[in-house]
Amino acid sequence: MTVRGLRPLTLLTVLLLAVGYGLAFFWAPLDADQGFRQKIFYLHVPLGIVALIGFVVGGYHGLRHLRGGKPGSDLRSYVAIHMAQIFAVAVLITGAIWGRTAWGKWWSWDEPFLVSFLIVFLLYCCYQPLRLSIDDPRRQARAASVFAVVAGAFVPINFAVVRMANQYLHPRTLTNSTDGSMPGSVAITFLVCLVAIAVLYATLVRYELLSKSTTFRLRALERQAGGDDLIPRRSAVPQA
């Protein structure tokens, strides 16, 4: 992993975020029911979609690690899941804010997306404790990869079951017009924001991969120099 390519990617991320949220605030129309507070939709939903894709990507890299045995795949799986966890926290916070402004309460059990997300988040909260509880790095990587694959398969099933079990008491913002589709300007703005958040995720993943691989190289140099870092520390981070 090198710095090459990160600078243009970072600039592209900033540009897309500026365009996406510029469109959201200055071009997309105000929602007839919810007014300005509906703008959080352009942040909350893309964050949720990208976080879920990040979890599934973590499962994909986990499967590659199991099949190929390369430590790099385990590291990619770890970073994909770690970043998706951070996005998931943002989803829960923005969802709670939206719920408070729209329905007057911070949490609603009738909102299947939030409930599903909470369950998925609860499951992925166990990822680091699982890694940390296994000392042997090879065994830790294998167990974590199996977790990533199982949890990746769990995500769509969980969403389907929670959605089936709900009564849809609240109107869906994605279907706020009479024919069930978004107005053109809203749809375009939403897609730009979705792409911007996806690129933000990819950029942050690359930054974390770079940071981790730099740390590994630094530790290797310290060991070569006979420093006091000879004993590997207990860590949930893959030891490449």
Add this chain to the structure above:
Amino acid sequence: MSGLRTVWTVLRKDLLLERRSFELLPAMALLALGTMIVLRFALDQDAVVGDLAAGALLVPLLFAALLGVSRLFAGEERDGGIEQFLLSPAPPGALLGAKVVGLALVLLALEVVLVPAFALLLFGEPLFPVLREVLLVLFLLDLTLATIGGLVAGMAIGARSRELIVPILVVPLAIPALIAAQAALAPVLEPGAEALAWRWPGVLAIYAVVLALVGSVVGEYLVED
């Protein structure tokens, strides 16, 4: 040694050990009964029906299953059985398969105690007219919990704090199955029971099959050096 033969051999060994020691099943049954008693006072009702009845049946089952999962590889880890198994020509995934089948059998055996206890202690209506539907849903739930339990116990092999890791992994993975079982049982356990909505047993079966397929792909990697 073929996979199925290995599964049968390990399963027979585990069942024989359980028959001789007879420690896991009584412990699970006692925990389930204790949970039912707690629920009676927590809900402050002498008899429950509908949603509450479904919950009062499923929560003790979940707790008992957690106990079973945390003990799944205990014997092998204590006696170095996993290393000895790996020295044999048996396929590694067969050990996990045997554990899943064994846990499913233990959970099914638990229903022999759990269902009559539920009918006597908590359920406010006669259970016999809806017994077939209840047993079908519990059978599918047991299979799903056993598959989840096998995978989680496999992940926790060699973990220092297995007793902490196992429950926090099992519960979120079991939530969709418990939602489906609750939705299936609640109308059946209402006074003047409604017919079983087949989509919920279908959801349980699909979830169990998906987990089993994922387990068959990744399970062998859990039982390695």
